[in-house]
Amino acid sequence: MFHKEGFKIIFIALVIVIGLSLLANVFVENPTIRGGIIISLIILLLLILQFFRNPKRNFLMNPDQVLSSVDGKVVVIEEVFEKEYFNDKRLQVSVFMSPINVHVTRYPVGGKVVYSKYHPGKYLVAWHPKSSEENERTTVVVKNNAFGDVLFRQIAGAMAKRIVNYAKVGQEVEQTADSGFIKFGSRVDIFLPLDTNIKVALNQKVKGGITVIAEK
Numbered sequence: 001m002f003h004k005e006g007f008k009i010i011f012i013a014l015v016i017v018i019g020l021s022l023l024a025n026v027f028v029e030n031p032t033i034r035g036g037i038i039i040s041l042i043i044l045l046l047l048i049l050q051f052f053r054n055p056k057r058n059f060l061m062n063p064d065q066v067l068s069s070v071d072g073k074v075v076v077i078e079e080v081f082e083k084e085y086f087n088d089k090r091l092q093v094s095v096f097m098s099p100i101n102v103h104v105t106r107y108p109v110g111g112k113v114v115y116s117k118y119h120p121g122k123y124l125v126a127w128h129p130k131s132s133e134e135n136e137r138t139t140v141v142v143k144n145n146a147f148g149d150v151l152f153r154q155i156a157g158a159m160a161k162r163i164v165n166y167a168k169v170g171q172e173v174e175q176t177a178d179s180g181f182i183k184f185g186s187r188v189d190i191f192l193p194l195d196t197n198i199k200v201a202l203n204q205k206v207k208g209g210i211t212v213i214a215e216k
Helices: 004-027 031-051
Strands: 065-067 072-082 088-097 104-106 111-119 137-144 148-156 163-165 178-182 186-192 212-215
Touching: 004 031, 072 186, 088 212, 111 148, 111 163, 137 163, 148 163, 148 178
Parallel strands: none
Antiparallel strands: 065 212, 072 088, 088 186, 104 178, 111 137, 137 148, 148 186, 163 178
16 A cells, blocks of 8 residues: 555656566667666666555554654654744654655644644754754644643755655544555654653664553
8 A cells, every 4th residue: 555645756656667567678688788777767667666665554543642654763862952843842752764764744742733744944964853853844833631732843865855744733643543644754742731751762773653652
């Protein structure tokens, strides 16, 4: 199963791979070189397919838990001053996604979207300390009954050039529902109240909509 954001790219890639393979079959006489070209094109197509995969999962939604928005590895757990929306201190948990991870972004909690904003910016590597404030990014805040306002931020990495954000202010959203997609390597930051009980550790691998990031 593939995410809808990948349909156009997958179709274009498929056409290109088929076209170049046919051309190689006609114009490249050396069978070893011809085979190498075709195999390389097939590998490229498979990489694109795996990037846009959207596997079915059995989500266990819990109003007293914050679930990971994405697949990846926890790279930051720290107290920070969040200045875009809260203007006070929050616990930040950041998950880095490599190009081989599933890149669907999911709502970490359910509730009402009270803030949603896109910011154009740079394309620093996603683990860079300043990427959260300087890279292309979107900021979404969901008002949740258990945790209050929960902010999560999609951040483009050095490879990611386009962030898709579905969140609209005033919208009621469910935990684990699709909130967007980041095309190629990236990161998601979640900002939580200081008294939140964090349930993950640095360098831990997490799954979107499955792994518990925090709980009351």
